[in-house]
Amino acid sequence: MTDLQGTRRFGPVRWRRLRSLRVRLIAVFAVVALTTAVSASGIAYWLNRDAVLKRAQDTALNDFRVSLTRNVSELPLGATCEELTALAAQVASSGLSYDVLVVDDAHPECTASSDPSLYTLAQVPGPLLTTVNKPRELTASNSYAYHLYWQRQSLSGRPFLIGGTKVVPTGPTAYMFKSLENERADLNTLGWSLAIATLLALIGSALLAQAASATVLRPVKRLGEAARQLGEGRLDTRLEVEGADELADLARTFNRTAESLHEQVEELSAREAQSRRFVADMSHELRTPLTAMTAVTDILEDEAESLDPMIEPAVRLVVSETRRLSDLVENLMEVTRFDAGTAKLVADEVDIADLIMSCIDGRAWYDAVELDAPRGVRAVVDPRRLDVVFANLIGNALKHGGSPVRVKVRERGENVVVEVSDSGPGIPEDVLPHVFDRFYKADKGRARSEGSGLGLSIAMANAQIHGGTIEAANGEQGAVFTLTLPLTQPRPADQDEDIR
Numbered sequence: 450m451t452d453l454q455g456t457r458r459f460g461p462v463r464w465r466r467l468r469s470l471r472v473r474l475i476a477v478f479a480v481v482a483l484t485t486a487v488s489a490s491g492i493a494y495w496l497n498r499d500a501v502l503k504r505a506q507d508t509a510l511n512d513f514r515v516s517l518t519r520n521v522s523e524l525p526l527g528a529t530c531e532e533l534t535a536l537a538a539q540v541a542s543s544g545l546s547y548d549v550l551v552v553d554d555a556h557p558e559c560t561a562s563s564d565p566s567l568y569t570l571a572q573v574p575g576p577l578l579t580t581v582n583k584p585r586e587l588t589a590s591n592s593y594a595y596h597l598y599w600q601r602q603s604l605s606g607r608p609f610l611i612g613g614t615k616v617v618p619t620g621p622t623a624y625m626f627k628s629l630e631n632e633r634a635d636l637n638t639l640g641w642s643l644a645i646a647t648l649l650a651l652i653g654s655a656l657l658a659q660a661a662s663a664t665v666l667r668p669v670k671r672l673g674e675a676a677r678q679l680g681e682g683r684l685d686t687r688l689e690v691e692g693a694d695e696l697a698d699l700a701r702t703f704n705r706t707a708e709s710l711h712e713q714v715e716e717l718s719a720r721e722a723q724s725r726r727f728v729a730d731m732s733h734e735l736r737t738p739l740t741a742m743t744a745v746t747d748i749l750e751d752e753a754e755s756l757d758p759m760i761e762p763a764v765r766l767v768v769s770e771t772r773r774l775s776d777l778v779e780n781l782m783e784v785t786r787f788d789a790g791t792a793k794l795v796a797d798e799v800d801i802a803d804l805i806m807s808c809i810d811g812r813a814w815y816d817a818v819e820l821d822a823p824r825g826v827r828a829v830v831d832p833r834r835l836d837v838v839f840a841n842l843i844g845n846a847l848k849h850g851g852s853p854v855r856v857k858v859r860e861r862g863e864n865v866v867v868e869v870s871d872s873g874p875g876i877p878e879d880v881l882p883h884v885f886d887r888f889y890k891a892d893k894g895r896a897r898s899e900g901s902g903l904g905l906s907i908a909m910a911n912a913q914i915h916g917g918t919i920e921a922a923n924g925e926q927g928a929v930f931t932l933t934l935p936l937t938q939p940r941p942a943d944q945d946e947d948i949r
Contacts, residue, residue: 475655513543550569679707809856830915844904870930885919912933
């Protein structure tokens with residue numbers, strides 16, 4: 450099982466290595482070199498083979514013709530079998546290591562051979578027997594009725610050159626058996642030499658391809674590294690431009706692109722910083738008048754019942770909208786803290802069940818919420834920020850899903866998991882990916898709602914600052930929000946105070 454998993458894990462890596470430009474470049478060089486070397490070696494082998502065999506056969510056939518012509522003149526008419534055997538031995542004694550077989554129609558029982566134990570008439574190819582004994586028409590260009598014919602033949606796995614000719618129309622017929630073992634050995638040596646040369650050419654081409662790929666891929670590697678650095682946010686990354694080739698043009702184009710991107714990012718960052726400062730300053734400036742307005746609205750709310758019935762609805766509307774505006778300003782300030790990176794944790798070890806109960810009791814939700822939270826599940830968290838998370842999740846479930854809202858707490862490994870589910874119709878599938886987006890509204894036609902549109906976004910940010918996350922899904926009876934938090938939190942030295 451382990452081996453199969455290892456194969457699945459490393460297989461894609463090996464496949465990517467095989468598909469790398471360096472490997473493909475070496476492969477192309479190797480294929481071209483192999484094709485060229487094999488073609489050249491094949492041509493050289495066949496040319497040398499023909500030359501070696503032609504030289505060997507021409508030398509042997511010429512010597513056979515000369516020796517036969519010289520010795521046959523001494524053969525008496527009506528020669529006996531012994532004299533034919535002597536003729537075969539004399540012709541074969543020329544020193545070129547071939548054997549001779551002599552037959553005569555006058556002595557059909559006699560087969561004169563210089564080596565009777567090896568060569569017989571049955572070893573002569575049938576086409577050669579027919580051709581040698583067939584006279585040719587005498588013409589002005591052909592003054593001999595019988596010629597010397599030859600054929601290369603394998604006998605018992607050994608290569609031979611077999612030649613034959615009829616001396617005179619009424620005389621004997623002679624055949625020559627010339628072994629080509631030496632020539633085959635020479636050709637085998639030549640073949641091995643060419644094979645070694647081909648292998649050396651292949652190795653040389655691979656080394657050349659490696660050197661060439663290093664020269665070509667070094668700038669490409671630098672370009673890839675620079676692109677990675679640029680993608681990681683190091684916008685001052687630039688390439689050194691050397692030469693005037695295509696790679697140098699590519700480096701210059703990269704530098705121009707990086708410079709343009711750097712300028713655009715700086716401009717966008719400046720605008721974003723200005724926007725954040727504006728929102729932060731605006732929210733901060735609104736807090737003072739809102740505090741006064743909230744105090745006034747609290748008084749108005751207490752006196753609302755004693756006011757003129759015509760004025761009471763307007764007063765209650767002012768109270769409601771003032772509180773809504775106050776909540777929106779607080780949420781905007783919280784968002785600016787997260788965006789600026791100044792939001793910090795004031796972590797303490799608390800019981801999650803106690804924290805949820807405190808959130809529910811403080812907002813008088815105990816009649817609408819069913820809590821399944823065993824005591825003893827303790828985690829190192831920021832109680833204030835986690836209270837914001839619980840308030841947003843439970844409040845959102847009550848507002849959009851309806852009661853009863855069920856809150857379930859479980860310890861899972863090194864994490865604590867809190868599930869908040871409602872009894873509503875659930876979240877539309879096209880809305881699920883956007884529930885944590887700022888100011889996102891499922892109903893586009895509804896420009897105004899009771900909430901600020903920032904609650905779930907702030908809840909997600911608070912979960913993430915704890916090292917956790919929130920997931921939204923649809924359960925069997927309604928929407929389900931799952932909060933996952935680690936039980937322990939690191940405490941950097943600079944996170945001693947909460948910025949509020």
